[in-house]
Amino acid sequence: MRLPKAERLLPCLTWMRGYAKATFASDLIAALIVTIMLIPQSLAYALLAGLPAETGLYASMLPLVAYALLGTSRTLSVGPVAVVSLMTAAAISEVASQTALQPVAVAILLALLSGVFLVLLGVLRGGFLANFLSHPVVAGFITASGIVIALSQVKHLLGIAAEGDNLPELLHTLAQSIGTVNLPTALLGGGALAFLFWARGGLQALLLKAGLQAPAVSLIGRTAPVLAVVVTTLLAWRLNLQDQGVALVGAIPSGLPVLQLPAFDTTLLGPLLLPALFISIIGYVESVSVGRTLAAKRREKIDPDQELIGLGAANIASAISGGFPVTGGFSRSVVNYDAGALTPAASLLTAVGIALVTLLFTPFLAWLPTATLAATIVVAVLGLVDFAILRQTWNYSRSDFTAVAATIVVTLLWGVEPGVAVGVGASLALHLYKTSRPHIAEVGEIPGTGHFRNIKRHTVETHPGILSLRVDARLYFINASYIEDELIHTLQDRPGLRHVILMCSGVNEIDISALEVLESINARLKEMAIGFHLSEVKGPVMDRLQKTAFLEHLNGSVFLSQQQAVRTLLEQQQPTATGQADSQDFRI
């Protein structure tokens, strides 16, 4: 069921038509809750990205509007998220050293480039590219990123200096400055951290005991960061903690951002392109996975290609309003969903809420200690850390495990971009390696059943003159010569052999390199006066073989089933089969 064209181009039409009052009430409540949650979060992720606090607010207005109009998820909440902010920080420090740009300018250009790239990919319907990042690799990447992020916040919690976007750098610089801890900052940061952990654990248990419903408890837990912000800001103001060396957010320009298209110089493309690509792809994959999860709960669907356009537009919107790269975040979307958001109108209202905060509350936020923001980041990202994926993949398959472990190790040791690159590279390389050495089984009939199975696993019936082999693979250039070598090897030491049957039930395709190999095997068998037959060839494979001279050259026949092949060859009782392939009727 495809949507009409207008609604495919502008997905908001699907929910704007017939928008009801009751829906509005529900969306408004969700927007209020999300706005409250987003204030500390947006400031914190700006801090994580190494940018002024106001950019976090800017990145939480227009992007929400753009996605609400163009995205296909009804409840996804777009804005600054932890992993993408970490990647932005890494890119900024890299790019700033190569160019004369200020961090804010780099962030804006990263958002712009990511946005343009995502929109282009969406127009070209390239959503499937996101599949290159497998779930285990993404899980490993997020776990490792969570550790790096948490560690990167220790400096704010203790009021010391530290740098780096990977474990060794962070540990090294933290160790160097650990002697300069600022006690008031450490107390404030430690207190906020302890409170936030308690709000996630002990408090929620208490509230549940007190008879509150689980969703309500969860929402109350989510407001804990706001409470921490209010309390520590008041403390900082009344006790004038700035004079004690406690770092504060400081003056935030009040008022809405000025909209302008950033100046772009093509010489910047070189240093910016790769970081922007990584940010877009990771952001997209994370967002689509959140969107899919939420859509499945309400039997809705998201369109991966249109999501590219929605997220791309959100990033462009972020760029022209002075923000930084954004994407659909897990925690913010879950809050939006749990708080009862029914349509993207909730996001539009949230954008209005953030705008009001930016207009009215920034003088108050100037007193906010950065240690509080760091505490909220640490608590949020430690929730992402989950090493279970290592155990799961280890139990299931060593190659899945290898890809995940490589991603985690590289992300921890060298940072986020090498981590993603190695994760994708390792997954693909392992896939290619595995398909390069496919499973080849000699099969025989389970007596009386017509089912042919691996002779090593089942008690089966075979015939000395007939060798039946099942190749479990798409035959293509990567494994063509392996298959040739294996088949030829299998033929040795079989003096009475008259027929070889290749059972093709697992052969999902034959490319032209593999076809050449089959021709060569056929020629060799012909010389040895051994018939070469195929069975259970799939329709699309047969269609293609029929376009070539292979079936004419074939020193044998193509059979509909393996059973038919064996029976026919046994009945023939001839030393070699020379039947022509009558393939028309044998497609399966």
Place this chain on the structure above:
Amino acid sequence: MRLPKAERLLPCLTWMRGYAKATFASDLIAALIVTIMLIPQSLAYALLAGLPAETGLYASMLPLVAYALLGTSRTLSVGPVAVVSLMTAAAISEVASQTALQPVAVAILLALLSGVFLVLLGVLRGGFLANFLSHPVVAGFITASGIVIALSQVKHLLGIAAEGDNLPELLHTLAQSIGTVNLPTALLGGGALAFLFWARGGLQALLLKAGLQAPAVSLIGRTAPVLAVVVTTLLAWRLNLQDQGVALVGAIPSGLPVLQLPAFDTTLLGPLLLPALFISIIGYVESVSVGRTLAAKRREKIDPDQELIGLGAANIASAISGGFPVTGGFSRSVVNYDAGALTPAASLLTAVGIALVTLLFTPFLAWLPTATLAATIVVAVLGLVDFAILRQTWNYSRSDFTAVAATIVVTLLWGVEPGVAVGVGASLALHLYKTSRPHIAEVGEIPGTGHFRNIKRHTVETHPGILSLRVDARLYFINASYIEDELIHTLQDRPGLRHVILMCSGVNEIDISALEVLESINARLKEMAIGFHLSEVKGPVMDRLQKTAFLEHLNGSVFLSQQQAVRTLLEQQQPTATGQADSQDFRI
């Protein structure tokens, strides 16, 4: 049948033991013929690589010895070949501009690095990496390289100046200098070219008519370049053509090369590494393909991993004797084979032959016009040009065609390294794209046969409550979400559905991402009160599934065959199946 260890490490032991007089006679004759053929060829390929003529001779001595001792093909002839020489020329002009090195030094280092890389790859048993270059891509690459090479020789044939390693550059620079043609050079070059073409065509027809055997005729044809060399050298000497502006090979240092390990500075690794990798891989693939072809003719076998070591040693030998990158060549190996070479002793004798020539004949070769060498190159490489691969792949499969066409176009327009890179990249990308959207067929039983086939291709029996789907793919992260989307899509508009059976005959593997998708499909079907069953699961796949909780969660059973699945579910006559997977007996 594996060889004893000593013979695996030193393959020459297999033929040296019991080496007979009769074999020696045969090898000696082959060596004589190959030596005569190699003199113009080795000089010509040095010219093509942009190197002094003697380097061609140097690259035709020690490398033959090294390969004879360590290689596994009995008749492969190793030395300078056209495509690798072109790649060397391209690398030299690239590297020389980045470093202060002379062309000869660059060539030596390229040979050294290629050699070390090949040996390392061989020790790591990485021969399968060569499979990344599919046959069609290699064919396309060689055709395009042949055109570039032929065009690059026009300047020598006409005595004008031209530069470049791709079509646009060559055409542009040729057009600029076409007004400065040197008439004597053009007459000499044109004459040599015409003679060589005639020797390949008309002459051979005449000789065949005169009653000579085809192999003899072919060998006589191969000696034509030597005749051209002798005649044009005498002409140049007697008519003093140098004074007419005809370019000659010039003074060649007489005597054997001094053996020395080249000085290597790690800062050179940057510019040299990539060209050396490309040269090794292309050289290896070409050589193995020639070796396989010849080995098949005599029912011999080559060992792809040991070949890496043999070719690597040949390149290291070339480097320490002042040569340039070498590999097993098609035309030289065919001559060796046709001339009756039985063992690598023929190559050892050829090396001695070339050494004698280097010691005795270099004063004569100084008068050799480069136009003659250019003519031999043009005739040799035009034999490599074959666009049939485009037609073949077009007829067979558009994606094979796309990879070949991309390789040809990029090689012609941008040169050999981008051509190879695009060929490999396009092949892999197309493979991944195709496996990302696998064929999924709804199947039914061909009445009374127990065979289940695509309902769109066959008249089959289906049951309204049961949907049987066959997925023709290895299920892995690249196609996991596509399969989920397709399956969910197929479920829509089937109100009476009670059971879904996934027929897994084509499912050669399930990775952990795909397993997650199956879990999610299972959960969704469970909610909808629809049973989810698997049939014909392959042994290795079942082994892995049994390590997980998937089979416990499965809202249905695993059946040995599709027929059994349908019969059992029809007999149950229950709204939903809740049987436990008794998988032990169902492995196939």
